[in-house]
Amino acid sequence: xxxxxxxxxxETFKKKFKKSGxxxxxxxxWIPGGYSRHSLTxxxxxxxxxxxxxxxxxxxxxxxxxxxxxxxxxxxxxHNHPKVREALHALVDRSFSFGNPMEHExxxxxxxxxxxxxxxKVIFSCSASESCLSAIRIARANTGKNKIAKFEGGYHxxxxxxxxxxxxxxxxxxxxxxQPIGWPNTAGIPSHxxxxxxxxxxxxxxxxxxxxxDNAKDLAGVIIELMTSAxxxxxxxxxxxxxxxxxxxxxxxxxxxxxxxxxxxxxxxxQAGYGIKPDLTVMGKVIGGGLPIGAVGGQEKYFRMxxxxxxxxxxxxxxxxxxxxxxxxxxxxMDEATxxxxxxxxxxxxxxxxxxxxxxxxxxCVIGRGGHLGYELTDKPGRRYRSCRDMLSYSNEEGMxxxxxxxxxxxxxxxxxxxxxxxxxxxxxxxxxxINTAKEIIEGIFAE
Numbered sequence: 001x002x003x004x005x006x007x008x009x010x011e012t013f014k015k016k017f018k019k020s021g022x023x024x025x026x027x028x029x030w031i032p033g034g035y036s037r038h039s040l041t042x043x044x045x046x047x048x049x050x051x052x053x054x055x056x057x058x059x060x061x062x063x064x065x066x067x068x069x070x071x072x073x074x075x076x077x078x079h080n081h082p083k084v085r086e087a088l089h090a091l092v093d094r095s096f097s098f099g100n101p102m103e104h105e106x107x108x109x110x111x112x113x114x115x116x117x118x119x120x121k122v123i124f125s126c127s128a129s130e131s132c133l134s135a136i137r138i139a140r141a142n143t144g145k146n147k148i149a150k151f152e153g154g155y156h157x158x159x160x161x162x163x164x165x166x167x168x169x170x171x172x173x174x175x176x177x178x179q180p181i182g183w184p185n186t187a188g189i190p191s192h193x194x195x196x197x198x199x200x201x202x203x204x205x206x207x208x209x210x211x212x213x214d215n216a217k218d219l220a221g222v223i224i225e226l227m228t229s230a231x232x233x234x235x236x237x238x239x240x241x242x243x244x245x246x247x248x249x250x251x252x253x254x255x256x257x258x259x260x261x262x263x264x265x266x267x268x269x270x271q272a273g274y275g276i277k278p279d280l281t282v283m284g285k286v287i288g289g290g291l292p293i294g295a296v297g298g299q300e301k302y303f304r305m306x307x308x309x310x311x312x313x314x315x316x317x318x319x320x321x322x323x324x325x326x327x328x329x330x331x332x333x334m335d336e337a338t339x340x341x342x343x344x345x346x347x348x349x350x351x352x353x354x355x356x357x358x359x360x361x362x363x364x365c366v367i368g369r370g371g372h373l374g375y376e377l378t379d380k381p382g383r384r385y386r387s388c389r390d391m392l393s394y395s396n397e398e399g400m401x402x403x404x405x406x407x408x409x410x411x412x413x414x415x416x417x418x419x420x421x422x423x424x425x426x427x428x429x430x431x432x433x434x435i436n437t438a439k440e441i442i443e444g445i446f447a448e
Contacts, residue, residue, distance in 0.1 A: 052079025128284025129157025139221030153231025153388030233374020289326030
């Protein structure tokens, strides 16, 4: 087995995706960095796509990659799905941008309310980022309090309150694990914002309870991902989430679950597996069938101020007919049987790679749940992460970069930070391909 090095994997990547690199450089003349999403950077530059079909993307460099990225889990039906395409074509023929509502908005809201037990009313925006901002406005309006609590490693969009203690890098994770200190992930965050955000440790109920009680008189809401995305696939433990629900209810703090990514992991949302009901739920990605959309839903009582006009919620493209029409098509295809099939494939991928790495004594672990997973190369075999702090302490960053480059070099497109998202067109053969490719790369990394 030939040893795989970071230098070799990087050189191969640059040659294979040479035209993408050139486009990035050209685009930098007009767009800082060449594109408008920092998260698209895949090592030296993004991989530019020409088109997509089913489970594949076709790059401008002439390569076909099986897409285990799926626009950060958004494209759960893969690319150019006939049902979504049909819904969009039918609407485009009737025009698609009005200063009036269309019935699509009602039907998508109905689907969401039927599937997610905790959601009785829902309002739409253009992105989950906006819906997270709406959620904290609702929490503040209904409690009369100002502060918001979020977890280290939790990503909730571009709002100032959320771009704090986000990515698991030493510079951003300040203070001891039991008492995190909020730190901005970007320039441009006003100092007063930091004063209104409380940072919590993941899967640490004892210290969360202490911090929440210390801030209870000022805290309007706690927002949490049940499985982190930007934070690297950390799953919140069932007893931890149940305890958090009990504490927030006791203290009069609204619990907001951000299901932007995790809604795809269960027909009823990931929250269904925890046996709790949040006050508010944020959604995005899959509910738009690949088009831009966001939503926040929850108990009816929290939306009464919208009906009276005390809370103002509006935007030119909120509830956009193209996004809601595509969302209806996507959600109808993603019935319970389809969700279960995708999750079963994901569970097999995780189980087989974890058993193999244990048997071979490799420091690889696959975390996450169902069709949305994270793989981590750690410091030693058998290591399992319970928090982003663990990732910060024990992740093999060079090894993770090699895996990302080599996956792309070998025809598989994952998210650069070690996350993967399955899609409806995939089958067991695709799972076998990922498993076998991962084994080859790991063996190459540790070859003598």
